[in-house]
Amino acid sequence: MSDSEQPRPSVTLFVRTKPACGVEGYKRRVLERLTALRREGKLADYDVELWEKAIPCEGPIEECDALDSVHRRIERFERWAERHDASIDGAFRRREIHSAITDETYSVLSLPTLCLAAYEDDELRAVYPHVDGDETYSVLDFLEALGNG
Numbered sequence: 180m181s182d183s184e185q186p187r188p189s190v191t192l193f194v195r196t197k198p199a200c201g202v203e204g205y206k207r208r209v210l211e212r213l214t215a216l217r218r219e220g221k222l223a224d225y226d227v228e229l230w231e232k233a234i235p236c237e238g239p240i241e242e243c244d245a246l247d248s249v250h251r252r253i254e255r256f257e258r259w260a261e262r263h264d265a266s267i268d269g270a271f272r273r274r275e276i277h278s279a280i281t282d283e284t285y286s287v288l289s290l291p292t293l294c295l296a297a298y299e300d301d302e303l304r305a306v307y308p309h310v311d312g313d314e315t316y317s318v319l320d321f322l323e324a325l326g327n328g
Contacts, residue, residue, distance in 0.1 A: 186299045187223040188325070192318070193294040196229045202292050205319075209293060212322045221325055236273060236286035253288070256296065256306045266310045270294065293318050 192213065194206060216222035234246055253271060260267045270291040277284045295318045297305040307318045 187221060188297045188299050188304060189223040190225045190298065191296045192225060192227050193230050193290070193296070194227060195232055195290065195292045197232065199292060206293060209295075209318055209322065212319070212326070216322065216325055219326075221328075230290050233287040233289045236288055249290075250288075252296075255303055256294075259303050259306050260309060264311070265306075267306055267308070269310060269315070270308045295321060297321065 190213070192209065210227070213222065213225045217225060230249060234249055256267055256271070259265075272289045273286060274289060275284055276287055291308060293308075295305075295307045296303060297307075305321065307316055307321045309316055
């Protein structure tokens with residue numbers, strides 16, 4: 180199979196909606212690199228989906244379609260990590276939040292600023308960021324490897 184016949188991945192980039200100090204330039208670099216890789220023919224296509232900083236793990240709105248969709252996607256990411264002896268725990272952290280006003284405690288799942296899911300033929304092939312052994316692989320690591328490959 181020649182290079183031109185190699186399967187080209189498509190990706191979904193998940194981006195936190197709220198601006199954050201120190202990461203807006205990183206977001207811009209990632210989006211520019213995705214556009215360049217698609218233009219170069221190394222990437223079939225990409226989508227961008229927006230998400231929040233954290234989502235509730237339980238509570239009155241956990242059943243809404245938007246949250247359910249995010250939870251299902253993260254479960255797929257976790258299954259991918261298990262199958263590949265990798266970990267996404269550092270990027271997706273569960274934590275307890277206590278409200279002094281209402282005296283309630285609830286669990287949330289913190290979402291990374293950027294997360295990339297790579298697919299070939301609609302099958303999940305990789306999730307970034309992730310840890311494999313002692314190495315951490317970022318979204319830009321994947322894009323650089325794709326550009327060099």
